[in-house]
Amino acid sequence: MHKRIQKLRQKFLENEIDAIFISQSENRRYLSGFTGSEGYLLISQDILILATDFRYVEQAQKESRNFEVVKIKGELSEWFPNLLSKIKPKKLGFESENTTFAGYQKFTKVMKENSSVSKLCLIPLKGTVESLRAQKDKNELEKINKSVILANSAVKYAISEIKTGMTEREIAWKIEKFLRENGSEPVPFEIIVASGPNSALPHAHPSNRQILTGEPIVMDLGAKVEGYCSDLTRTICLGEQSQTFKEIYDIVLRAQLTAIADARKGMSGKEVDGLARAVIEKAGYKDAFGHGLGHGVGLVVHELPYIGPNSKDILTDGAVFTIEPGIYLSGWGGVRIEDTVTLEKGRVKAFIE
Ligand code: ZN
Ligand code: ZN
Secondary structure, eight states: OHHHHHHHHHHHHHTTOSEEEEOOHHHHHHHHOOOOSSOEEEEESSOEEEEEOTTTHHHHHHHOTTSEEEEOOSSHHHHHHHHHTTTOOSEEEEEGGGOOHHHHHHHHHHHHHOTTTTTOEEEEESSHHHHHHTBOOHHHHHHHHHHHHHHHHHHHHHHHHOOTTOBHHHHHHHHHHHHHHTTOOSOSSOOEEEEGGGGGSTTOOOOSOBOOTTSEEEEEEOOEETTEEOOEEEEEESSSOOHHHHHHHHHHHHHHHHHHHHOBTTOBHHHHHHHHHHHHHHTTOGGGOOSOSEEEOSSSSSEEEEESTTOOOBOOTTBEEEEOOEEEETTTEEEEOBEEEEEETTEEEESOO
């Protein structure tokens, strides 16, 4: 945790702030270790404060030993000036993407009404902690590893259980139950089981449609272990595979393996996306791959870096992200293959072999 705080403090100068107010829940957890659902961090160059209400004070003291835990109560106006008096910042950074317009109005109202904070300058920040989170440390990689292994066992279990006549919802529930019974926290996103024409929708909701032989079945699922997510997709077919299925599956797999083999540290998200996209385009399915190649995975299932045609994010060692090319043909169905991987010594490393 201390290293993370150090890295954050190094960003104070470039952002021209002397303290930062953290309200985003995963950022709060990342910097303090506090897992409660309510609380704020106030961090200056030499002070660490975690403000939370009475329900969480004891938990916060246990989980965030480096922080001074301050109990807060009621409206922002009742505790904010008091909290700031401990640091007296002149320029306070806040997380603009996690602050609603109404929330911002509350801040400015409190500042207007309290002489002690009326001269405070609020500096909107974007992705300050999120960019730190993009590079995982050893401890985080171990947790993600457990999460990936669990998701992988769940999909293997589903493949062994799946039979024609079962509905998408039945299978989705079997997967979710397996994940929970084998150590996952509440799953990070709604599990997708999409069969036949439904699989042409990248984000289909499991329906009561019964699964038939010979059609694509897309299963997209993730586990959450000690706060860390994984994200995995497999596409299967019961019974005999049609020529189309074989052809599409082969292209998608080649696209994924190409990106895994050729992605390097220092490439942008756009460049990595291009590795897989080129394979799909060359095979004649340019318009059938309508989403980005992947996304970072960590405390949340979609985080930095983004891997897509518009992404300028640069891949670094310790980045954890998905590689998930797909081909979707309206009326027929789709094939997507997704794995969560990391970059180590400049190259892609799989969590599972
Ligand atoms: Zn997924
Ligand atoms: Zn994904």
